[in-house]
Amino acid sequence: MPDLGFLNDAGFDPASPAVFDGNNGRWLTRAELMRCVTAFAERLELPRKALIFLFASNDVESLVAYLAALQAGHAVAVLNPELDAALAAKLIALFQPDFIVRSGAGELVRAAEPHRHDIHPDLSLLISTSGSTGSPKLVRLSWRNLESNARQIIEALHHTARDRTMITAPIFNGYGQSVIHTMLLAGGSFALTHARVVSREFWDTARKAECNVIGGTPFFYQTLERLDLDSLDVPRLGKFVQIGGRMPPDLAEKFHAIARARGGELHLMYGQAEATARISGLPPELLPEACRSVGFALPGGRLWIENDGRECAPMGEGELVYEGPNVMMGYATCADDLAKGDETGGRVATGDLGYRDERGLFYITGRRSRFVKLFGWRVSLDEVEQLLSHAAPVAAVNDGERLLIYAERPGATLAEAVDNLARKLNLHRSGFEIRAVDAIPRLANSKVDYQSLTR
Amino acid sequence: MSSAQRLEGAFRQGLALPPKCDVTNADNSLRQWDSVAHLQLVVAIEDEFGVRLSPADVIELKSYSAAIEILQRLGAWRDA
Numbered sequence: 001m002p003d004l005g006f007l008n009d010a011g012f013d014p015a016s017p018a019v020f021d022g023n024n025g026r027w028l029t030r031a032e033l034m035r036c037v038t039a040f041a042e043r044l045e046l047p048r049k050a051l052i053f054l055f056a057s058n059d060v061e062s063l064v065a066y067l068a069a070l071q072a073g074h075a076v077a078v079l080n081p082e083l084d085a086a087l088a089a090k091l092i093a094l095f096q097p098d099f100i101v102r103s104g105a106g107e108l109v110r111a112a113e114p115h116r117h118d119i120h121p122d123l124s125l126l127i128s129t130s131g132s133t134g135s136p137k138l139v140r141l142s143w144r145n146l147e148s149n150a151r152q153i154i155e156a157l158h159h160t161a162r163d164r165t166m167i168t169a170p171i172f173n174g175y176g177q178s179v180i181h182t183m184l185l186a187g188g189s190f191a192l193t194h195a196r197v198v199s200r201e202f203w204d205t206a207r208k209a210e211c212n213v214i215g216g217t218p219f220f221y222q223t224l225e226r227l228d229l230d231s232l233d234v235p236r237l238g239k240f241v242q243i244g245g246r247m248p249p250d251l252a253e254k255f256h257a258i259a260r261a262r263g264g265e266l267h268l269m270y271g272q273a274e275a276t277a278r279i280s281g282l283p284p285e286l287l288p289e290a291c292r293s294v295g296f297a298l299p300g301g302r303l304w305i306e307n308d309g310r311e312c313a314p315m316g317e318g319e320l321v322y323e324g325p326n327v328m329m330g331y332a333t334c335a336d337d338l339a340k341g342d343e344t345g346g347r348v349a350t351g352d353l354g355y356r357d358e359r360g361l362f363y364i365t366g367r368r369s370r371f372v373k374l375f376g377w378r379v380s381l382d383e384v385e386q387l388l389s390h391a392a393p394v395a396a397v398n399d400g401e402r403l404l405i406y407a408e409r410p411g412a413t414l415a416e417a418v419d420n421l422a423r424k425l426n427l428h429r430s431g432f433e434i435r436a437v438d439a440i441p442r443l444a445n446s447k448v449d450y451q452s453l454t455r
Numbered sequence: 456m457s458s459a460q461r462l463e464g465a466f467r468q469g470l471a472l473p474p475k476c477d478v479t480n481a482d483n484s485l486r487q488w489d490s491v492a493h494l495q496l497v498v499a500i501e502d503e504f505g506v507r508l509s510p511a512d513v514i515e516l517k518s519y520s521a522a523i524e525i526l527q528r529l530g531a532w533r534d535a
Binding site (some may be wrong): 082132196197198199200219220222223227228232243419422423426427428429430431442 | 471494
C-alpha cells in the first residue's frame with residue numbers, strides 16, 4: 001500500500017480522539033478510525049489504480065470510505081448524495097467509475113468491467129468546479145496538493161493536536177474535505193453530524209464534542225449572527241475561520257469582536273478548488289482595520305496581480321494569480337483526461353480581480369470568471385444557461401450574491417423553469433433573479449457580451 | 456386574509472415551494488428545508504406578521520405547526 005493518507009503520522013497518540021460522530025454521540029480514536037479505513041480500503045482492492053465516485057453524507061461511514069479511497073491510492077470524486085439523478089447519471093456515464101459508494105445505503109457498487117481507465121499515478125482527488133450543477137469539469141488534485149495545502153492551513157491557523165473543529169459544510173464539498181485533511185494532519189479532531197446548522201442537534205454536537213474551532217461561508221456567519229452565538233452554550237468555541245467568498249465588513253468586525261471576547265480570533269481566508277482549497281489568509285491581528293482584505297498568500301505560496309501578462313505595482317488592478325505546491329494538476333472533463341499529468345506548473349490565474357496595497361495585503365474587487373457564489377457555493381453560469389436553454393435563450397451573469405438571468409421577453413415558461421432549476425440544484429430560489437432585456441447583447445463574434453450586462 | 460393564509464404564503468415564499476402544494480404539513484424533513492431556506496422562512500414570517508423571532512424561536516421553527524405556536528406566543532396569531 002502506498003504511503004498515502006492523513007492518518008499515517010506515527011507521531012500522534014493512537015488513543016487520541018479523531019472524530020466525534022454526532023449522529024450517534026460516539027468518539028473514534030485515531031487507531032479506531034485507522035482500523036475502519038484499512039478494512040474499507042481492502043474492499044476497494046483492484047490490481048491497478050481505480051476511479052471511485054463517493055456520494056458522501058456527513059457521517060463516519062462516508063468519512064471512512066473517503067479516507068480509504070485515498071489510502072488505497074485510488075482517485076476519488078466526492079459527490080453530493082442529493083445530486084439530481086439525471087445529472088448524476090450523466091457524470092457516471094462520462095467518467096465510468098470503477099466503484100460507486102453511497103453511504104447510508106451502505107452501498108458499494110463495483111463496475112461490471114472495472115479498470116478500463118488509465119489514471120495518472122499522482123491523481124488523488126477530483127473536485128467538481130460547480131458541485132450543485134454536477135459539473136463534469138473536475139479539478140485534478142494530487143496527494144502532494146492535498147498534503148501541502150493542509151500544511152499551509154495548519155501553519156496559518158496555528159492548529160495543533162489540541163484543536164477540535166465542528167464541520168459546518170457538506171463533506172462532498174472541497175472546503176469540507178480541506179477541514180478533514182487539516183485536522184487529521186495536525187493530529188487534532190473534528191465532529192460530524194447530519195444535523196443542519198439551524199438545529200438544536202447541531203449545537204448539541206458542538207457542545208458535547210467540546211469543539212474550539214468553527215468555520216464557514218459568509219452565509220454561515222449570517223446564520224450564526226441570527227442564532228446568537230452566546231445563547232448556543234458552546235463556551236469553548238474561540239477560533240473562527242471564514243471561507244467561501246467575501247465577508248461583509250460589518251459581519252467580519254462583529255465576529256472579530258465576538259472571537260476576541262472569547263479569547264480567540266477570526267481568520268478570513270480566500271481560496272478556490274483550483275488551489276485545492278485555500279490560497280490566502282488574513283492574520284487576525286490586522287483586524288478589524290483590514291477586514292476588507294483577503295490577507296497574504298499562505299506559507300509556501302506566492303500571490304500577485306497581473307494585467308496584460310505583467311505583474312502590477314501596488315494599488316494597480318488586475319487578476320489575482322497564485323503559485324504554490326497546492327495548485328491543481330489541471331482539469332478533467334472526460335475519463336481520458338484522468339491519465340494527464342501536471343499541466344499548470346503550479347500556477348493558476350484565479351479569475352478574481354483585485355489589487356495589492358502598499359503593505360502587501362490583497363483585496364478582491366470583482367470576478368472575471370464565469371462563476372457565481374450562491375450562499376457561499378460556487379455555481380457555473382454557463383451550466384445554468386445550458387440547463388435553462390430548453391425554456392428560452394438566456395444570459396446568466398453574476399451580481400455579487402445573486403445570479404441574474406437575462407432573457408428577451410421572459411414569460412411564465414422561463415419563470416417555471418427557473419423555479420424547477422433552483423429545486424433541482426438544491427439552491428434557494430431567492431438566489432436567482434430574472435430580468436427582461438430588449439435583446440441579449442452580442443459581440444462581433446456572436447458570443448454574448450457579458451460585460452455590457454454587468455455594467 | 457386570515458393568519459393561516461398569511462402563514463401559508465410565508466412558507467411558500469420562504470421555502471420556495473410550488474404554489475399548489477399543501478404547506479400545513481411542512482416540516483424540516485423537506486428536501487427544500489436547508490439552512491438557507493430556514494433563514495428565508497424566518498424573514499418571510501417576520502415580514503408578514505411584523506414580529507421579531509428570538510434565537511430560540513429560530514431554532515424551534517421546525518414545522519408549520521411550530522410556526523403557529525411561536526406566533527401565538529408572540530400574540531401575532533388570530534384564529535379565524
